[in-house]
Amino acid sequence: MTKSVSNLAAVLPSPGSALDIQERKIPSPGPGEILIRNRALAINPMDWKRQLYGFAVSSYPAVLGTDLAGVVDQVGPGVTLFQPGDRVLASAAGFLTGNSDQGAFQTYTTVMDALATKVLDKITFSEAATLPAAVxxxxxxxxxxxxxxxxxxxxxxxxxxxxxxxxxxxxxxxxxxxxxxxxxxxxxxxxxxxxxxxxxxxxxxxxxxxxxxxxxxxxxxxxxxxxxxxxxxxxxxxxxxxxxxxxxxxxxxxxxxxxxxxxxxxxxxxxxxxxxxxxxxxxxxxxxxxxxxRIWKERIDLGRLVFNKLLGKWLETGEVVPAKVQVVDGGLSSLQAGMDEVRKGVSGVKVVVELDE
Incomplete structure (x- = not known):
């Protein structure tokens, strides 16, 4: 399934520094994980706060980001709900684990299958990426x-x-x-x-x-x-x-x-x-x-219920709709500009960066 042979990442080299585009090894999914080829990344206020203040960053260099949408590239042992080629949205757990392989701001990210949802073609990757942290x-x-x-x-x-x-x-x-x-x-x-x-x-x-x-x-x-x-x-x-x-x-x-x-x-x-x-x-x-x-650990039961069972159905029926999207052009290289935009303040939209297929 892999169309890209490299994993470019927007890396935070040190506390308060600007994001730097570097190449990282493509991660491999472990038990209960899926590897996603990211197509859209959404930016949350917590992202620029982590960059500026070092909040929830256990070591450097680090890969930030939680919200992503893309295509499943590989599945790890024990995964039965997803298969390569599935369009998904997911919540990346690097915020909790400190593992940069689980940060969203890169081409490939490993995520827990419990915090992923299949999405239909009628939902764009950019729209889907607005949902994980909010949900x-x-x-x-x-x-x-x-x-x-x-x-x-x-x-x-x-x-x-x-x-x-x-x-x-x-x-x-x-x-x-x-x-x-x-x-x-x-x-x-x-x-x-x-x-x-x-x-x-x-x-x-x-x-x-x-x-x-x-x-x-x-x-x-x-x-x-x-x-x-x-x-x-x-x-x-x-x-x-x-x-x-x-x-x-x-x-x-x-x-x-x-x-x-x-x-x-x-x-x-x-x-x-x-x-x-x-x-x-x-x-x-x-x-x-x-x-x-807590949804990644203590209340993973809620995560599995909402992400694996309910959210996809609600998106299909229109009972839940994504946020409005504000795209910052430029791919991974534009993530810093997007972070700065969110820090200045936006209203009624989610800032998203799109990645090429």
Whole structure:
């Protein structure tokens, strides 16, 4: 299956250095792994933070990157779900393992078969590459951190919502926020979200009952009014931005959302970053950090369920759609420009680099 005889990689030589294009040995898949010939790589904010601050980089030189899509080139021992030639998206585990063979920013990457999904031709490689980290984070946030029953996700065709549980997704137009909106809708929750006005229609189409401008001076009051109109108290929240500015606002919505006389339901706020020391913790809201990397180890059961069983079906039926793509031309050599673009800030899109066949 191999069309390229070399493995070019965008290597991080030292802390804070620019990415450097180097040739690496083509890795071999181990037990439970597949080797993917990458066709598209998506960039996450964590990538430039790892580059700049050395976060989760155990040694140098290192190959960064988590989100990829491409074609299966080889399968390792024990792999039965995939075969050479399959079009797939996958989450690369180098962030957790420190193994550069498992970093996405190269021509060939080895990934765990549990964190890969077959994708049909109607989904482009660039679209597919926007999904892995967002899907992983949404899965851990909802079904590990917030404790929703995974059966709610498995039985979406007959899902009901007798408790009328409401969830707030702050940053609903981000790639992670978009995935949380869709997964929460599939699990039967009533979704409220914030986003810039230009993204409101898209976030509603993904499944939000109400979308509010996060820059509005009355954003808290607007969300509470939307919850009252829907007859659904907001008892859960995911802050996909998780800054000193957003966290107190999300906590206020949870604290002030009325849940009916005598209700003992916990108000839980899931954050993508640890709670800052400069912000007072809310007394009536439980704050939990979403450690997305748990999907590669402690909650690999969730990974197998979502990536191997559910996600492909949802993409085929359109129940889950990828994020909008912003392509940076130039292949691996453009990854540094893409990292810089993400660091400056993007809105409602995922920055992707495409690799030649």
């Amino acid at each position: 992983s984070t949404a899965t851990i946030a909802l079904f590990d951190v917030l404790g929703l029953p995974i059966s709610d996700l498995e039985n979406t065709a007959t899902s009901t919502n007798p408790t009328k549980t409401g969830i707030l997704v702050w940053g609903g137009a981000s790639s992670t926020g978009s995935a949380v909106v869709q997964f929460a809708r599939l699990a039967g929750l009533v979704v409220f979200a914030t986003a810039s006005p230009q993204h409101h229609d898209r976030v509603r189409a993904l499944g939000a009952t109400a979308v509010v401008d996060y820059r509005s001076p009355t954003v808290v009051e607007d969300l509470l009014a939307a919850a009252r109109e829907a007859g659904t108290p907001i008892t859960l929240a995911l802050d996909a931005i998780s800054t000193e500015e957003t966290l107190p606002l999300v906590a206020r919505v949870l604290a002030e959302s009325e849940d009916g006389p005598g209700s003992d339901r916990k108000k839980i706020l899931a954050t993508l970053l640890p709670w800052p020391d400069t912000v007072a913790r809310p007394e009536s809201v439980q704050v939990l950090w979403v450690a997305g990397q």
